[in-house]
Amino acid sequence: MRLAVIGCGYVGLVTGSCLAEAGHDVVATDNDLARIATLNAGRLPIYETGLDGVMERARAAGRLRFTTDCAEAVGAAEAIFICVGTPPLESGEADLSAIDNVAQQIAAVTRSPKLVIEKSTVPAQTGEQLRRALNVYGRDAGGSFFRVASNPEFLREGTAVGDFFHPDRIVIGVEDQESERQLREIYRPILEGRFHCPVHQPACPAGRATAFLVTTIASAELIKHASNSFLGLKIAYANVLADLCERLGGDVEEVTRAMGMDPRIGPQFLNAGLGFGGFCLPKDIQAFNRLAERHGVDFTLLKETERINKCRIDQLMEKVRKALWVVKEKKIGVLGLAFKPNTDDVRFAPAIEVVRRLQAERAVVRATDPVAIEKARAVLPGIEFIEDPYRVARGADALLLLTEWAEYRQLDWKRICKEMARPLLIDARNMLSPAEMKALGFEYDCFGRPDLSVRTTLVTA
Ligand code: UDX
Numbered sequence: 001m002r003l004a005v006i007g008c009g010y011v012g013l014v015t016g017s018c019l020a021e022a023g024h025d026v027v028a029t030d031n032d033l034a035r036i037a038t039l040n041a042g043r044l045p046i047y048e049t050g051l052d053g054v055m056e057r058a059r060a061a062g063r064l065r066f067t068t069d070c071a072e073a074v075g076a077a078e079a080i081f082i083c084v085g086t087p088p089l090e091s092g093e094a095d096l097s098a099i100d101n102v103a104q105q106i107a108a109v110t111r112s113p114k115l116v117i118e119k120s121t122v123p124a125q126t127g128e129q130l131r132r133a134l135n136v137y138g139r140d141a142g143g144s145f146f147r148v149a150s151n152p153e154f155l156r157e158g159t160a161v162g163d164f165f166h167p168d169r170i171v172i173g174v175e176d177q178e179s180e181r182q183l184r185e186i187y188r189p190i191l192e193g194r195f196h197c198p199v200h201q202p203a204c205p206a207g208r209a210t211a212f213l214v215t216t217i218a219s220a221e222l223i224k225h226a227s228n229s230f231l232g233l234k235i236a237y238a239n240v241l242a243d244l245c246e247r248l249g250g251d252v253e254e255v256t257r258a259m260g261m262d263p264r265i266g267p268q269f270l271n272a273g274l275g276f277g278g279f280c281l282p283k284d285i286q287a288f289n290r291l292a293e294r295h296g297v298d299f300t301l302l303k304e305t306e307r308i309n310k311c312r313i314d315q316l317m318e319k320v321r322k323a324l325w326v327v328k329e330k331k332i333g334v335l336g337l338a339f340k341p342n343t344d345d346v347r348f349a350p351a352i353e354v355v356r357r358l359q360a361e362r363a364v365v366r367a368t369d370p371v372a373i374e375k376a377r378a379v380l381p382g383i384e385f386i387e388d389p390y391r392v393a394r395g396a397d398a399l400l401l402l403t404e405w406a407e408y409r410q411l412d413w414k415r416i417c418k419e420m421a422r423p424l425l426i427d428a429r430n431m432l433s434p435a436e437m438k439a440l441g442f443e444y445d446c447f448g449r450p451d452l453s454v455r456t457t458l459v460t461a
Contacts, residue, residue, distance in 0.1 A: 001025070001186055004077035006070065006102050008035055010046055010160065010279075010345075011119055011153050012083030017051060018164040020058035021196060022189035027065045029073035039066040047344040047371050050161040050198040057196065070102075071109035079115040079182055080106060081151075082130075086120050087279075092286035093294075094123055103130055107138035110145055115182050118150045121224050121284060123291045127173065127217035149179045150217045152224035157278065158342030162199040165190060169211040173220025180214055187212065225291070228284040229302055234269040235276050236308040242272035242430075242448025243315075252448030253430065272447050274354070274402060274428040275312035277339035279347040282309070313353050316400070316428050319445055320358070323424055324398055327361040331421065333396040334358075334367035335389055336403025336429075337376040344372040346379060351402035354428075355380055368392045370405055394419045404429040417441045 001024050005016035008030035016028040030036055038045045042059070044052055058064035067073055074080055084098035099120060106116060116134060118127060127148050134146040150173035155163045170190070172183045189195055191212060197204045215223070242252040252272045260267030276282065285302050292299035324330050339349035346352050349372075358365050359382065366384045369376060373385045386392050389408070393399050393416045401408060409431055417423045417440050425437060427446040434451040437444040444451075 001079060001182070002077050003027075003186070004029065004073040004080040005083055006030075006073065006080060006106075007083035007085070007098075007120070008032070008039060008045075008066065009083065009085060010048065010157060011155065012081070013039075013044070013046065013055070014048065014051060014155055014160045014164055015081055015083055015119060015153065017055045017058055017064060018161065018190075018195075019186065020061075020064035021054050022194065023063070024186065025063050026058070027067060027073040027077065029067050029070050031068070031070075033068050036066050036068045048160055049158060049342055053198045054161055070105045074106055074109050074114075077114065079117060079186065081117045081119045083119045086122055086283075086287075088283040088286055091290060093290045094121070094283070094287040096122065096126060096129075099126065099130060100133060103133035104137045107134050107136075107146075110138055113145045113147070115147045115149060115179050117183070118148070118221070119153055121152065121228075121280065121287075122150075122221060123225070123287055124218045124221040126221060147176060147179045148217065149174045149183060150220035151183060152220055154224075154227065157345055158340065165195060165197055165199065166204070166207065167210050168208075169213055171213045171215060171220050171223050173215050173217035175217060184212070225284050225288040228281050229288045229305070231269050232276055232281045232285045232309065233301065233305045235271070235281075236305040238270040238272040239275060239308055239312055239447070245448035245450075249450060250448075251450060271404075271430065273312070273404075273430050274316060274350045274447075275309040277348045277350045278345060279339075282306070282348045313350055313357065315447075316354060316426065317357050319426055320398065320400070323426070323443065323445065327358070327363050330363050330397040331395055332358055332363045332365050333389075333392040333399040333420075334365060335369075335392065335399065335401045335408055336405055337367055337369035338372035338403050338405075341403060341405040344369075344375050346372050346375045349403075350428075352376065352379060354400065354402055355383060359383070366392045366396070369403065370407060372403075390416060390419060395421050397422045398424040398426065401425070401427045401429055401431060404431050413437065413442075414440050 005028040020026040086094040131148040245252040256270035289302040425442045
């Protein structure tokens with residue numbers, strides 16, 4: 001099918017490239033000229049595992065093109081995916097101006113019937129507004145050309161390509177049979193496994209069949225916000241448990257591990273630490289809460305989730321102050337800047353906020369990250385960035401581990417301990433073993449995990 005993708009950010013690039021890999025003809029557009037120039041030069045403006053290969057194959061096969069001209073992208077398309085940003089406004093509500101803008105552009109250039117699909121995360125009832133805007137601005141073209149659908153994405157940054165090809169569920173919110181038919185057609189290659197999987201070679205493992213859910217547009221919109229908010233809620237719950245464990249001497253990992261064995265709870269998203277960040281969870285929780293407020297529904301639960309999450313940074317700073325006594329002029333090394341591993345995204349990253357707070361307290365910060373240094377440099381002036389984590393640790397009074405990159409587990413911690421002026425390690429992601437770190441000579445702190453080596457009985461599975 002001929003498809004247009006409007007917006008070449010994380011969601012648009014993954015969606016466009018993967019749908020082209022699946023056999024569709026995709027033209028993607030963005031109003032950021034530099035971004036399109038980068039893409040046309042065969043480079044990716046973001047870091048996303050496996051996306052470069054998918055994009056390259058699709059471009060080589062002539063199924064994926066990039067243009068700055070929205071009319072060119074939209075003109076021949078049978079269906080259009082809107083993948084523009086919906087950043088938070090000051091009020092916490094989603095800023096829908098980019099969606100409104102795109103609706104006007106589509107309406108201005110369309111002369112044949114089209115399905116317009118919301119892929120961007122939007123509050124419930126946006127579909128209705130979108131349809132109205134399209135039909136009002138497109139009235140000169142002579143009639144209601146537009147059908148609207150919602151098709152929320154559940155892509156995690158870092159594993160987005162794998163998530164696209166192997167989704168747990170595909171949700172489509174539609175109002176008519178033709179839209180459902182078209183969306184089924186668009187996703188047929190994914191459901192039937194007809195694509196070259198960049199994640200699994202030589203073949204994808206046999207797994208569960210993907211659920212294809214057809215709902216109303218409002219339900220589809222709600223499913224996205226409800227899912228992300230619930231994930232944030234789970235993390236916040238684990239974080240409060242960690243605080244309780246610190247007071248009572250329990251170990252949050254033992255508690256959440258046992259909790260997660262109950263299939264009604266599940267083991268994921270119960271890792272305590274510095275809390276959640278990124279461009280989705282924090283803003284989606286805020287927007288969902290504001291949406292509830294606006295419609296007279298008390299969702300204090302979400303307000304609390306937001307508050308608990310913000311407090312994680314205060315709590316880390318409290319640990320830093322308590323250990324260092326005076327923070328001013330202390331040399332502090334920071335390991336990890338991205339909001340989570342396997343991405344260079346630093347938007348709403350807890351690590352970035354921690355560095356800002358350290359700067360405000362006049363600490364001397366040196367920071368590293370396997371891939372996010374360039375993005376962090378743009379938002380953290382006055383910080384020394386060093387690629388080598390050992391050099392970050394050298395001569396430091398404290399080292400803070402802020403992003404759970406797997407490679408940090410493999411570091412030569414003995415060497416790091418020796419190189420530091422004071423071997424103070426605060427593991428804000430609960431990645432390392434308290435007993436091992438203490439045995440190496442570190443003053444080690446984390447969230448809600450005592451040193452298990454001091455226990456008299458330890459039963460392991
Ligand atoms: C999220 C959703 O998971 C995805 O389905 C949606 O479509 C987009 O938003 P993403 O923003 O990539 O994906 O991040 P996610 O993997 O959900 O992690 C969010 C944050 O939570 C990260 O900062 C991570 O470090 C933190 N986290 C995650 C925890 O603190 N504890 C956990 O147990 C899990």
